[in-house]
Amino acid sequence: MDYLSAARERLIRAQARVTVPPRVQTAGRYGFYLGALVFASAPYWLGGIYYPDIWTDMALWGTIGLGLNVVIGFAGLLDLGYMAFYAIGGYVFANAALYHGFSLWEAMPIGAVLSVVASAIIGFPTLRVRGDYLAIMTLGFGGIVYYAAQNMTSLTGGYNGLFGWKTQSILGHPFASPIDFYPLALGLTVVAALVTRALRGSRVGRAWSCIKDDEVAAGAAGIPIIRYKLYAYMVGAVWAGLAGAIFAVKQNIVSPETFTFNQSFFAVAVVIMGGMGSITGVILGGVLYVVIAEWMVTYTGTLSGVIFSSLLLLVVLLRPQGLIPFRPRPPRWLLRHYLEDPARGTAGVSQPDG
Amino acid sequence: MSANPTAEPLLRVSGLTVAFGGVVAVSDVSFDLPAGEILGMIGPNGAGKTTVFNAISGVIKGYRGEVRLLGRSLRGRNAQQIVAAGIARTFQNIRLFRSLTVIEHVLAGQHRRIRENMVDSALHTPRFRQAEIDAVRQARAILDFVGLDQVDPGARALSLPYGLQRRLEIARALATEPRLLMLDEPAAGMNTAESIDMSRLVRNVRERGVTVLLVEHDMRVVMSVCDRIVVLNFGKIIVQGPPEKVREDPDVIAAYLGSESST
Amino acid sequence: MSLQELLQQIANGLVVGSVYGLIALGYTMVYGIVRLINFAQGGLYEVGAYLGVFFFTLMGKFGLQYPIPAVLITLVISMTLTGALAFVVERVAYRPLRNAPLLAPLVSSLAMFFLLISVVQVVTGAEPLTYPSVLSPAPLHLGPIVLSPTSLIIFFAAILLMVGMQQFVRRTKVGKAMRATAANREAAALMGINTTRIVSLTFVLGGAMGAAAGILYGVNYGTVTYDMGEFGGLVAFTAAVMGGIGNVPGALVGGLTVGVLSSFASTFLPNQWNEAIVFAILILILAIRPQGILGERVAERA
Ligand SMILES: Nc1ncnc2c1ncn2[C@@H]1O[C@H](COP(=O)(O)OP(=O)(O)OP(=O)(O)O)[C@@H](O)[C@H]1O
Numbered sequence: 001m002d003y004l005s006a007a008r009e010r011l012i013r014a015q016a017r018v019t020v021p022p023r024v025q026t027a028g029r030y031g032f033y034l035g036a037l038v039f040a041s042a043p044y045w046l047g048g049i050y051y052p053d054i055w056t057d058m059a060l061w062g063t064i065g066l067g068l069n070v071v072i073g074f075a076g077l078l079d080l081g082y083m084a085f086y087a088i089g090g091y092v093f094a095n096a097a098l099y100h101g102f103s104l105w106e107a108m109p110i111g112a113v114l115s116v117v118a119s120a121i122i123g124f125p126t127l128r129v130r131g132d133y134l135a136i137m138t139l140g141f142g143g144i145v146y147y148a149a150q151n152m153t154s155l156t157g158g159y160n161g162l163f164g165w166k167t168q169s170i171l172g173h174p175f176a177s178p179i180d181f182y183p184l185a186l187g188l189t190v191v192a193a194l195v196t197r198a199l200r201g202s203r204v205g206r207a208w209s210c211i212k213d214d215e216v217a218a219g220a221a222g223i224p225i226i227r228y229k230l231y232a233y234m235v236g237a238v239w240a241g242l243a244g245a246i247f248a249v250k251q252n253i254v255s256p257e258t259f260t261f262n263q264s265f266f267a268v269a270v271v272i273m274g275g276m277g278s279i280t281g282v283i284l285g286g287v288l289y290v291v292i293a294e295w296m297v298t299y300t301g302t303l304s305g306v307i308f309s310s311l312l313l314l315v316v317l318l319r320p321q322g323l324i325p326f327r328p329r330p331p332r333w334l335l336r337h338y339l340e341d342p343a344r345g346t347a348g349v350s351q352p353d354g
Numbered sequence: 355m356s357a358n359p360t361a362e363p364l365l366r367v368s369g370l371t372v373a374f375g376g377v378v379a380v381s382d383v384s385f386d387l388p389a390g391e392i393l394g395m396i397g398p399n400g401a402g403k404t405t406v407f408n409a410i411s412g413v414i415k416g417y418r419g420e421v422r423l424l425g426r427s428l429r430g431r432n433a434q435q436i437v438a439a440g441i442a443r444t445f446q447n448i449r450l451f452r453s454l455t456v457i458e459h460v461l462a463g464q465h466r467r468i469r470e471n472m473v474d475s476a477l478h479t480p481r482f483r484q485a486e487i488d489a490v491r492q493a494r495a496i497l498d499f500v501g502l503d504q505v506d507p508g509a510r511a512l513s514l515p516y517g518l519q520r521r522l523e524i525a526r527a528l529a530t531e532p533r534l535l536m537l538d539e540p541a542a543g544m545n546t547a548e549s550i551d552m553s554r555l556v557r558n559v560r561e562r563g564v565t566v567l568l569v570e571h572d573m574r575v576v577m578s579v580c581d582r583i584v585v586l587n588f589g590k591i592i593v594q595g596p597p598e599k600v601r602e603d604p605d606v607i608a609a610y611l612g613s614e615s616s617t
Numbered sequence: 618m619s620l621q622e623l624l625q626q627i628a629n630g631l632v633v634g635s636v637y638g639l640i641a642l643g644y645t646m647v648y649g650i651v652r653l654i655n656f657a658q659g660g661l662y663e664v665g666a667y668l669g670v671f672f673f674t675l676m677g678k679f680g681l682q683y684p685i686p687a688v689l690i691t692l693v694i695s696m697t698l699t700g701a702l703a704f705v706v707e708r709v710a711y712r713p714l715r716n717a718p719l720l721a722p723l724v725s726s727l728a729m730f731f732l733l734i735s736v737v738q739v740v741t742g743a744e745p746l747t748y749p750s751v752l753s754p755a756p757l758h759l760g761p762i763v764l765s766p767t768s769l770i771i772f773f774a775a776i777l778l779m780v781g782m783q784q785f786v787r788r789t790k791v792g793k794a795m796r797a798t799a800a801n802r803e804a805a806a807l808m809g810i811n812t813t814r815i816v817s818l819t820f821v822l823g824g825a826m827g828a829a830a831g832i833l834y835g836v837n838y839g840t841v842t843y844d845m846g847e848f849g850g851l852v853a854f855t856a857a858v859m860g861g862i863g864n865v866p867g868a869l870v871g872g873l874t875v876g877v878l879s880s881f882a883s884t885f886l887p888n889q890w891n892e893a894i895v896f897a898i899l900i901l902i903l904a905i906r907p908q909g910i911l912g913e914r915v916a917e918r919a
Pocket residue numbers: 374377379397398399400401402403404405406446917918919
């Protein structure tokens with residue numbers, strides 16, 4: 001018995017030789033980048049106003065997915081009222097532009113800051129409770145923002161919403177047609193992707209993963225749980241706040257129907273279908289959402305709710321990690337430093353590729 | 355009348371009582387743990403050993419009595435504040451993070467000491483890189499120390515064999531740079547050779563200046579490493595003293611015979 | 618506000634509250650056993666209400682004129698069908714995810730909820746449907762309070778169902794098995810209880826209670842809408858938490874409390890803020906006293 005397990009242990013040790021994994025599938029990787037580039041530039045070669053409009057929606061939903069991914073995918077908190085922050089971004093822009101003469105550039109950061117403030121206000125009492133209670137509380141919060149949008153007429157224009165601000169511009173170039181918004185929305189998606197990816201691979205990201213996996217163990221590792229949950233909430237809210245402003249400009253109106261529970265549900269579906277934690281995954285989720293919502297719905301009418309909930313159910317049951325699962329891997333540059341410890345040299349450790 | 359801190363033991367548990375509903379799991383437990391000692395805590399299944407750990411480490415907050423670290427009460431502090439105060443622990447049913455790799459576990463344990471703020475993290479500034487490189491070097495040293503030097507640092511922690519998972523939990527706890535390390539059955543499910551390795555590791559931990567509170571069913575481990583032993587039965591301390599005394603104590607023998615010990 | 622108005626508001630609140638209590642019963646029983654918020658409960662409540670309209674109208678067509686038997690038959694059929702639906706929900710959305718991390722069954726039950734209300738929306742074309750009015754609309758005067766006979770019947774029917782459920786859980790053998798499973802699933806299984814079947818049964822009973830609530834609601838207000846499940850579900854969840862989730866008599870207490878609170882809210886505040894107020898109450902309760910008024914039955918294990 002003893003011999004057997006000693007032999008097993010030797011085998012395990014031999015198998016687990018420490019290496020920096022070589023960069024895999026380079027061809028596939030470049031193929032992927034090329035495909036993404038072609039897809040992202042599609043509105044330019046497809047032309048017209050329909051495609052740029054759709055692609056802008058995809059970019060906005062990609063951003064929504066990326067923001068909510070921080071909350072659900074990184075920190076494991078189910079947020080059913082996320083679109084409230086999108087609403088805040090939109091209404092802040094509309095108010096700033098209509099009544100205070102602000103431009104989109106000035107209003108966007110204000111909207112983002114107010115979204116973060118709102119997320120802290122709602123997060124503070126809610127993040128202490130169990131995960132399932134949190135879901136319900138965020139649902140309630142989303143509901144409050146929705147009804148506030150309907151009823152605080154002086155701030156939100158009520159059912160009719162707010163509209164009629166003057167055309168926004170960048171460097172003297174006005175945002176007149178959908179193709180003008182597209183680079184802006186896409187740019188936001190790219191920034192959101194880079195920043196959230198960077199966070200994921202840092203101390204904050206590790207803390208979030210720990211909390212998601214096991215709160216008791218995270219506490220034992222010395223991670224301040226409530227504070228980091230609050231960070232996840234606040235970081236997530238930034239992106240919805242920014243995207244909400246662009247959405248308002250694009251639509252030329254902000255009104256309550258865009259921020260219903262249904263929308264928040266779709267945002268959750270985007271993250272879970274795409275792949276919790278995965279940057280590419282949730283962007284793909286956003287793209288799929290727009291494709292289904294735009295194209296399927298023109299043929300099937302009200303079936304979109306049925307289609308989405310069935311899809312979400314199927315993914316949770318059959319592929320819980322989502323379409324593009326996130327595989328945690330420490331970055332190669334870090335592993336290289338792990339191996340370069342001068343105290344040890346490289347004895348006993350193989351180190352392919354430089 | 356606060357005492358001279360050097361006169362205080364590192365850990366002082368006095369009158370600790372924990373009840374779950376009507377069940378009193380720990381009742382009036384008091385013991386001192388001076389710095390530098392390895393204190394064993396043994397007792398039959400359900401005696402309340404893990405519950406004592408949970409109270410000390412802040413997993414359970416509603417207890418009566420006092421837990422003091424160098425004279426300062428830990429009452430009302432949460433788990434993370436207790437880690438900050440210098441107490442780390444492992445879990446009886448291994449609790450590793452399912453989505454983290456081996457090295458990330460140690461980095462998670464270093465959380466409080468890695469100096470990077472949100473902006474550094476978001477932009478991967480040079481300060482971020484330097485902080486991560488320093489952290490990784492330290493993580494390497496800790497992994498070497500617990501005997502995980504031959505393990506792929508980029509592997510998922512849950513893919514490790516059981517014995518190595520226990521070592522990784524110890525590495526995560528050590529990464530918080532504790533004064534006191536509490537180990538909950540580190541040798542559970544190990545064979546003789548592995549338990550001897552584990553005993554050696556526990557002694558090495560003490561050599562590094564870390565005080566150890568050890569819960570263990572494996573008597574070979576307990577008797578070979580502990581300076582003193584506390585015996586719990588039905589939530590109460592029945593004996594405490596050096597291993598030789600505890601080994602011979604009729605109450606201890608009765609407790610184990612009466613309740614079917616696992617060794 | 619005069620005393621008379623005050624009493625009237627309390628009476629109105631108790632009537633709605635009894636309906637919320639019935640839905641809350643579904644949340645609480647399921648939560649007690651599987652430690653999961655079954656979001657689908659709000660959807661089952663809505664489906665039950667719509668099935669109710671359907672069978673009610675059908676019976677009218679076949680000339681069944683006596684209101685009480687018509688309501689009873691409708692109740693029985695709709696509760697059975699919704700119970701069967703809840704059985705399917707458990708099979709599809711809960712059972713395969715029994716050992717998955719908490720997020721998975723939460724999301725799947727959320728998806729189930731959305732699927733149910735979307736299907737209702739598609740089938741009915743998102744139009745509100747009207748319940749045939751069953752009883753003479755002549756109001757009853759009980760001292761200073763005016764209530765329709767329908768609301769009185771609804772109140773007592775809801776209370777009856779809840780007390781019945783309570784007695785079922787407390788007295789019958791199956792009820793005992795349910796309580797054992799709620800207290801400790803592994804131990805119950807070791808004692809020879811078929812816990813899988815108990816879980817199914819709990820979902821079914823919860824769904825049936827939801828359907829009953831839906832029908833009583835429809836009969837009381839005369840119309841049902843495709844978004845009633847969302848609001849009703851949330852309010853009832855608040856009720857379940859208030860009463861101490863997992864606590865069967867608590868569901869009734871919570872339901873009545875929430876009913877009276879929202880009735881007051883609608884008197885003192887402009888009507889359109891009604892829902893927002895209920896949501897705010899919900900958040901406050903969960904934040905301040907997540908264990909509810911009566912305390913939680915189920916202890917969390919570390
Ligand atoms: N969270 C809890 N809720 C209810 N009872 C608990 C809880 N944790 C522990 N207990 C009970 O407290 C008693 C002591 O348990 P504890 O886990 O501390 O024992 P132990 O000495 O660690 O046993 P073992 O050697 O089996 O690990 C047991 O009766 C157990 O059932």
